[in-house]
Amino acid sequence: MPSRRIRGAIAILLSALVFASCGTKKSADRVLTQEDGGCFDQLGDRVSRFFDGRIDDAEWNATFDCVNDQITFFKKYVRGSVPEGYDRSDIGAMVRKFLITKTPVSDQFIASIFDIKSSVFGGSAKVITEKEIDQFLVLSEVLRKETSAVLPTLRAKHRSPTSTNLLALSDRVSEFGTNVSRYLRTLRGSADVRKESFLPFVREILAMHGGDPTLVDKYGDFVRNLKALVVGGSAEVIESKAWPVLVEQGAAFGGLLFAYRDMEDRYFQPGDEDQFELELARRAEIAVQKVIRLHGAGIPLGLFDPVIDTVPWSELTPAKRSAIKTDLSAIVSRALKGGDPERLTPAAVETAMGLVDSGMRLQVQLKRIYSNLGEDPDEIGFESEARKYLFSAAGSEQQRDDVSTLIEIAKTYEGLFPEGSNQMLFTREMRGIRTRNDLIRMEWFRIAVQHLFSVYATGPKAPSGRRVAQQSDLIDLTKDFLEVLQEWKLSNPKMTPEDMATKRFREANLFMPVS
Numbered sequence: 204m205p206s207r208r209i210r211g212a213i214a215i216l217l218s219a220l221v222f223a224s225c226g227t228k229k230s231a232d233r234v235l236t237q238e239d240g241g242c243f244d245q246l247g248d249r250v251s252r253f254f255d256g257r258i259d260d261a262e263w264n265a266t267f268d269c270v271n272d273q274i275t276f277f278k279k280y281v282r283g284s285v286p287e288g289y290d291r292s293d294i295g296a297m298v299r300k301f302l303i304t305k306t307p308v309s310d311q312f313i314a315s316i317f318d319i320k321s322s323v324f325g326g327s328a329k330v331i332t333e334k335e336i337d338q339f340l341v342l343s344e345v346l347r348k349e350t351s352a353v354l355p356t357l358r359a360k361h362r363s364p365t366s367t368n369l370l371a372l373s374d375r376v377s378e379f380g381t382n383v384s385r386y387l388r389t390l391r392g393s394a395d396v397r398k399e400s401f402l403p404f405v406r407e408i409l410a411m412h413g414g415d416p417t418l419v420d421k422y423g424d425f426v427r428n429l430k431a432l433v434v435g436g437s438a439e440v441i442e443s444k445a446w447p448v449l450v451e452q453g454a455a456f457g458g459l460l461f462a463y464r465d466m467e468d469r470y471f472q473p474g475d476e477d478q479f480e481l482e483l484a485r486r487a488e489i490a491v492q493k494v495i496r497l498h499g500a501g502i503p504l505g506l507f508d509p510v511i512d513t514v515p516w517s518e519l520t521p522a523k524r525s526a527i528k529t530d531l532s533a534i535v536s537r538a539l540k541g542g543d544p545e546r547l548t549p550a551a552v553e554t555a556m557g558l559v560d561s562g563m564r565l566q567v568q569l570k571r572i573y574s575n576l577g578e579d580p581d582e583i584g585f586e587s588e589a590r591k592y593l594f595s596a597a598g599s600e601q602q603r604d605d606v607s608t609l610i611e612i613a614k615t616y617e618g619l620f621p622e623g624s625n626q627m628l629f630t631r632e633m634r635g636i637r638t639r640n641d642l643i644r645m646e647w648f649r650i651a652v653q654h655l656f657s658v659y660a661t662g663p664k665a666p667s668g669r670r671v672a673q674q675s676d677l678i679d680l681t682k683d684f685l686e687v688l689q690e691w692k693l694s695n696p697k698m699t700p701e702d703m704a705t706k707r708f709r710e711a712n713l714f715m716p717v718s
Contacts, residue, residue, distance in 0.1 A: 241304040242269040247412025253354070254461075256361030263354065267347035271340060273301060278336050288332040291317060306411050315404035318396050322443045325391040338390065345386045349379045365470050366479040372465075373458035373486065380454020384447040392443030398427060401441060421515055428509040432502065433494050438509065448497065455490040459483050473574035474567040481563040488556040492549055501546030504531055526686035533683035538658060558650055565646045568605050571596075573639040578622045585613045585637040609646065613637050616645045655680060677704040 249266060252258040277297055283289040295313040321328040324335050356372040402423055406416040427438040434448040441449070463483055468476065495502055511524050519527075536544040541551030572592045576585065593606045617634040619627045620641040653669075659680045662671035681688070681700040688694040694703050 256357035369462040373462040376458030384451035395440040425513040474570040501548040526690040
């Protein structure tokens with residue numbers, strides 16, 4: 204379930220960053236008696252209710268009060284076993300006696316705490332100094348402030364998951380990542396954390412808090428490869444310099460995922476859901492462009508190969524994964540106008556977002572127009588309702604242009620797709636109908652074809668100013684998408700690109716009214 208995975212990831216993040224700085228209760232005698240167990244014994248439940256917007260400020264702050272009080276007590280009354288500070292046996296005793304009292308804690312888990320400490324704060328992976336403990340306390344307060352600032356948006360989402368509240372939540376989670384990342388950049392981490400240390404730590408954290416440790420085996424390789432794609436470096440380690448970027452970018456994309464996951468149809472009017480998804484897509488483009496800037500001129504396409512190989516979608520067979528990797532360079536560099544066959548560039552992302560933006564805007568207006576139409580209006584009925592909508596809705600110039608475009612589409616293309624079907628229906632009756640399903644498909648087809656003509660067409664210019672396509676252009680297009688077309692059963696695997704292009708070109712020439 205997505206929510207459990209997300210909450211588990213947050214529990215891991217909080218644990219990884221503040222583990223050595225947490226305890227139990229407020230006074231020394233209560234710490235010694237341990238009446239209510241360790242501080243982290245209830246972390247999983249609290250994180251779950253935190254993201255549901257069902258925890259009050261006092262209970263959430265109690266977690267951080269515990270951090271401050273217990274670590275202060277520990278530092279004041281416990282002398283380290285080594286001159287520099289506390290070794291693994293010291294911290295292990297504290298964790299088992301004060302932090303996690305209801306489940307076993309392995310020696311590997313304690314060793315991983317030291318590895319993470321060294322990577323985030325610096326210093327030795329065998330000792331925690333008093334100065335590093337003070338740094339833990341500062342980080343704990345940063346997390347208290349930033350997580351508490353997210354709570355009001357989580358509560359608003361819990362009460363009413365409208366687009367306004369969901370977008371506010373996404374933005375606030377992103378801001379959380381930016382602010383925590385800003386603090387992490389002031390630290391002096393000095394070591395990398397290898398997967399052999401971090402993955403067992405994650406498994407144990409999940410088990411402690413009621414999660415599913417097998418998620419590490421299912422998603423671990425994908426997440427590690429995604430980490431290398433986002434921040435660079437190796438998929439085998441988390442570099443010390445990677446922590447701020449991981450937190451910032453993880454929060455940016457995580458906020459978008461939270462918002463998308465929690466939207467409910469009953470809170471949306473016709474077209475509002477598409478408008479909401481468009482707003483998320485625009486924010487996603489900003490986040491992706493930030494990642495691209497981290498790589499300089501663009502993200503090397505080779506970094507996508509292991510991500511494609513390990514993405515946990517059962518629908519992607521090995522052959523389909525191979526097809527995507529084979530065609531990716533041509534699609535990104537030429538079809539998306541990226542310009543560089545070796546990298547995902549800002550231009551390619553901007554092109555893709557431009558196509559999505561155009562299509563979603565038209566889809567929003569279509570659904571709003573059809574909210575007052577029957578399922579099967581004819582061309583005249585659709586145009587009448589569209590013009591009524593155009594003059595009654597106080598929209599921008601862009602919205603008016605979009606509605607005018609839809610009227611043009613309804614006039615240009617005859618009806619093909621019945622409502623609720625992806626099968627074309629070639630009948631006289633269907634030709635005169637303009638179903639919502641048909642117009643949505645036609646507007647996306649129109650956007651895609653116009654874009655492909657702008658990329659591949661090399662013939663003379665038509666009166667419209669656009670170049671016409673030649674058979675050789677269709678051959679180039681087919682070659683760029685060949686493996687994907689074949690693996691998705693959209694072309695005959697026994698035919699060459701030239702054969703397929705010739706056949707499709709002849710069909711278009713014979714059957715298109717304006718051929």
